[in-house]
Amino acid sequence: MTESFESELTRSTREVFLEGVHDGMPIALGYFVVSFTLGIAARNAGLDPLQGFLASLFNNASAGEYAGFTVIASDAPYLEIILITLVANARYMLMSCALSQKFQPGTSIWHRIFVGFDVTDEIFGITIARKGPLNPYYNYGAMAVALPGWAIGTALGVIAGNILPPAVVSALSVALYGMFLWVIIPPARQNRIVGGLVLASFALSFLASALPSLAALSAGTRTIILTVLIAGVGAALFPIREPHGLHDDDSTDDTQEGEDSHAA
Secondary structure (H helix, E strand, C coil): CHHHHHHHHHCCHHHHHHHHHHHHHHHHHHHHHHHHHHHHHHHHCCCCHHHHHHHHHHCCCHHHHHHHHHHHHCCCCHHHHHHHHHHHCCHHHHHHHHHHCCCCCCCCHHHHHHHHHCCCHHHHHHHHCCCCCCCHHHHHHHHHHHHHHHHHHHHHHHHHHHHCCHHHHHHHHHHHHHHHHHHHHHHHHHCHHHHHHHHHHHHHHHHHHHCHHHHCCCHHHHHHHHHHHHHHHHHHHCCCCCCCCHHHHHHHHHHHHHHHHHHC
16 A cells, blocks of 8 residues: 555656546546536526636536526526525535545645645546545646536537527427436435435425415525525434444455465
């Protein structure tokens, strides 16, 4: 394990950066396809291609952007846009906390900030799975292709929404909902608690739009309230506890290897 740490730290910046580019290419291609449909939502909110490009360049998050575009389309105030984007992207704070544990103690604050700028589900996944300490240039390589793929796809989606017939634009808008179903169905099938919370969110969202006291609120405000409420209840009633000794997996593996060698 120590050898892998040392090799990661002594490798050239260029080599590590290119590895990040290599691993980030599939992510960039996936981002391009998904963000194209997101661009349709941006177009429906009144954004032009440049605005859509910048929105995706500085907020690389499908759920957060879609929520933002939804409240923009309803002429919501800036504070509401900020709040709903913060709530929708709150999980990235937890991912950033996990990644911060992989930095070497002497890593500069600027590296930490730039890596934290583009913590997405996919980039977090390939980074956290990488053995050894976190080399920021690996993330920079992945970001160098993933960010443009997401931003360009959004801009092209806005352009397509401006030139395609309304019926086609409407069909492409539905594709974004298909993406969200793809995100929530697998974990809902694997975990009954997640599935129950998803169904509860559907029911409560419908009730919130029907109850006079809540229906008077904007859609963005209702989404913020329900997101915080459901997530808070789920975390309080069904906390996820780390299995005992999970952080000692590596040492356990080393011990097991030693026992196997002695047995041999």
